[in-house]
Amino acid sequence: MPGNSPADFSVVTDLNAFSAHLKGGVVAIGNFDGVHRGHRAVLGEALELGKRLKCPVYAMTFEPHPRTVFNSDHPVFRLTPFDAKCEILKDCDLNGVLMLPFTREFAGVEAQDFVRDILIERLAISHAVTGYDFHFGKARKGTPDFLRQAGDNHGFGVSIVSPENDEGAEIISSSRIRQALSDGEIPLANGLLGYRWFFDAHVQHGDKRGRDLGYPTANLSLGVGCPLKHGIYAVKARVDDELVDGVASFGRRPTFDNGSPLFEVHLFDFKQDLYGKMLRIHLVSYLRGEEKFATVEALIEQMDQDSEEARSALASMQPISALDLQLTQVT
Ligand SMILES: Cc1cc2nc3c(=O)[nH]c(=O)nc-3n(C[C@H](O)[C@H](O)[C@H](O)COP(=O)(O)O)c2cc1C
């Protein structure tokens, strides 16, 4: 039931292994990349219905992102890879997630077959909830109206949730959030998400120069095609069970090598071997662009200033929502 302990959350990645306890439930269908405020309006509607109908509520989602399957040369940058998406869905109090592998073959399934074979025969849904712009099935023929009609014909409920707008009356969308990240507009991206954007990555070896500068940095790779603006950021990093303040640089180090883009985090008041560890980085604010310095001393002076700015941005920081608090909580 909604509100159950997270231990009841099922992640189903094979339709043949669909959990019996989710059968007959309310399904929220979508890609849900980012699980942003608009997505959470859809999930909220599904949770309300689940309470009213006294049945389980789960999300149905697709992996990889459908647009990546159609255009593999330009994969969609994922605000939330599958694991992060599941974690947030769990924090939203859902009972589970059903992931359907998205292939070209699956994309060719007719909308009416998807309804009959999956929603009715396999899942026996009591209600489907989607966003206003969700389309499914071959040639995207499964429009919101089609789904409503199918529900009337087959006896399941359908709710189509209208667009969720931000404070400036603009529709919240994953692509707007990606754009905000590429503009370095971190408060905007975080505001649209309703939590501070984060990513997980393993610490790699670098050029071992940072320690000589007095700024050792844990080097991380961001996903292919990450649109995040190059520059210097104030961040919170989850290291094991600790949340540590830091300052980070994302870019190509024009002072030294113009190499491939790396996200490098210097953690304040911290000294530990981090190689191979998984860190979670929450972005708090953008401080400045990357620059080419004439001397190492000039770079260090600037890094000192960046650190001061990051420390003061982090000192006044408050969680932006209950979800944000939950996601930054350390156990
Ligand atoms: C706060 C901060 C600011 C930085 N700013 C710049 C910069 O403006 N230009 C630049 O070339 N490198 C910048 N860097 C990257 C450093 O050049 C890099 O961390 C250093 O070369 C160490 O690399 P390593 O981790 O591979 O040893 C910055 C790093 C930090 C932590």
Ligand SMILES: Nc1ncnc2c1ncn2[C@@H]1O[C@H](COP(=O)(O)OP(=O)(O)O)[C@@H](O)[C@H]1O
């Ligand atoms: N305060 C700190 N912040 C980040 N990394 C630290 C810190 N203290 C120690 N380290 C360790 O130092 C490494 C970074 O040192 P650095 O000289 O920049 O080497 P590399 O070029 O391999 O990143 C990190 O990967 C981590 O293991």
